[in-house]
Amino acid sequence: MKPNHTVLVTGGAGYIGSHTCKALYTSGYIPVVLDNLSTGHANAVKWGPLIEADIRDGPAVADAIKNHKPKSVIHFAASAYVGESVQKPEIYYQNNVCGMLNLLQKCMENGLMSMVFSSSCATYGIPEKLPISESSPQKPINPYGRTKLIGEQILKDYAHAYNFSYSILRYFNACGADPEGEIGERHDPETHLIPLALMAASDPEREFELFGTDYPTPDGTCIRDFIHVSDLARAHVLALNHVLAGGENISVNLGSGNTYSVQQILDFVVKITGKNININQRSARPGDPPELCADVNLAKTILNFKTSHSELNEIIKTAAPFFDH
Ligand SMILES: NC(=O)c1ccc[n+]([C@@H]2O[C@H](COP(=O)([O-])OP(=O)(O)OC[C@H]3O[C@@H](n4cnc5c(N)ncnc54)[C@H](O)[C@@H]3O)[C@@H](O)[C@H]2O)c1
Incomplete structure (x- = not known):
């Protein structure tokens, strides 16, 4: 059945x-x-x-809610570059924390009492054990991860004080693009692994910087959990349905449980594109853990969520057309 409800989506012009x-x-x-x-x-x-407005612009957010009467809000808008957050933390606290507070204030003043929130596996920091479950300690190691964790804590405090409802979604590595080719990934600057590999494959002048080749992993490069963006998108619909149906407040991982090493990704990009990648081997970056892998059981149990696009073949094939120049 079609719900036909309006939903406010902050950051809806971005990738996810x-x-x-x-x-x-x-x-x-x-x-x-x-x-x-x-x-x-x-x-x-x-x-x-x-x-076109900023989440920190109180009157604009209030007008958006008054004019469109959304049933809930999905909050993606944030600054999301880990490296930049270390150099310029004020941008991250301003946007991700002050922005969140302003948005919540305007929601509550206008009777909008629930949110689906984009959090991140960056809130876990360096995991003590794998796969990472939702009850793993959250010890972020950079300002970006800390602002996401603060966002989570704000929501929990508002839920306690004001009966505000939430679904907190902690994404692992989002990747791929719309299988119908209508939208893709367009970050500038680009910092994500798969776009960078595809950009290097499409431009012989461009290098791919490979950070760390002596990790304690089978091929020495680090391993990550990749979830296709269309799977992530569907999980948001399930989380929204859950919130609107009055479900309990939840914090869940959104990963695929499928892990690939950086070298495996590079090999696959070469195979699919038929082009070589000029690799520049660099030393490992401080704070980059050898392996991240999501425990995906809670999303399965609570949201009935299963990935269906997150095999490497589909990830690379859907992403590739956006970088084929
Ligand atoms: N891409 C990933 O792998 C990943 C992983 C974990 C978490 N996340 C989180 O998911 C969310 C979306 O990430 P993305 O990769 O789509 O990033 P993105 O940069 O493509 O999208 C963010 C969007 O928010 C908008 N925005 C930023 N600040 C704003 C503000 N103050 N007011 C209004 N709009 C604002 C931007 O213009 C952009 O359209 C972010 O909250 C990010 O922290 C992303």
Whole structure:
């Protein structure tokens, strides 16, 4: 059955937000995007209106809620570059913490009492054991991860004080692109592994910097858990349904449980594109753990969520057309 509810989507012009808007629309929701276009793209907003505004602009957020009467908010808008967060933490505390507080304030003043929140596996820091379950200690090692953890804590405190409802979603490595080719990944600067590998494959002048080749892993490069962005998008619809149905407040990992090493990704990109990658081997970056892998059981149990696009073949094949120049 089609719900036909309006949902406010902050950051809906960005990578994961735009894919989620498509999934929301397909499920019968009307996504109203509020985005300042700092890293997003107006032409990625295709499934509902775009309000060009900042989450820290109180009157604009209040007007968006009053005019569109959303049933809930999915909050993607954030600054999300780990390296930049170390150099310029003030940007991260301003946007990810002050922005979140302003958004929540305006939601509550206008009777909007639930949120689906983009958190991150960066809140776990360096894991003590694998796979990482939701009860693993959260000890972020950079300002970005700390601002996401603070966001989680704010939501929990608001839930306790004001009966605010939430689903906290901790993503692992988002990757791939819409299988129908309508939207893709367009970060600038790009810092994510698969786009960087595809960019290096499409440009012989460009190097791929491979950080760390002597990790204690089978091929010496680090291992990550990759989840296709269309799977992530569908999980947001399930989390939204859960919140709107009055389900308990939850914090769940969104990974695939499928792990690949950096070298495996590079080999696969070469295979699919038929092009070589110019690799520049660098030493490992401090704070990059050898392996990250999500325990995906809770998302399965609570949200009935299973990935269906997160095999490496589909990830690379859907992402590749956006970098084939
Ligand atoms: N990409 C990943 O692998 C990953 C992993 C874990 C968590 N996340 C989180 O998921 C969310 C989305 O990530 P993404 O990769 O799609 O990033 P993105 O940069 O593509 O999207 C973020 C969007 O938010 C908008 N935005 C930023 N600050 C804003 C503000 N103050 N007001 C209004 N709009 C604002 C940007 O213009 C952009 O459209 C972020 O919260 C990020 O921290 C991403």
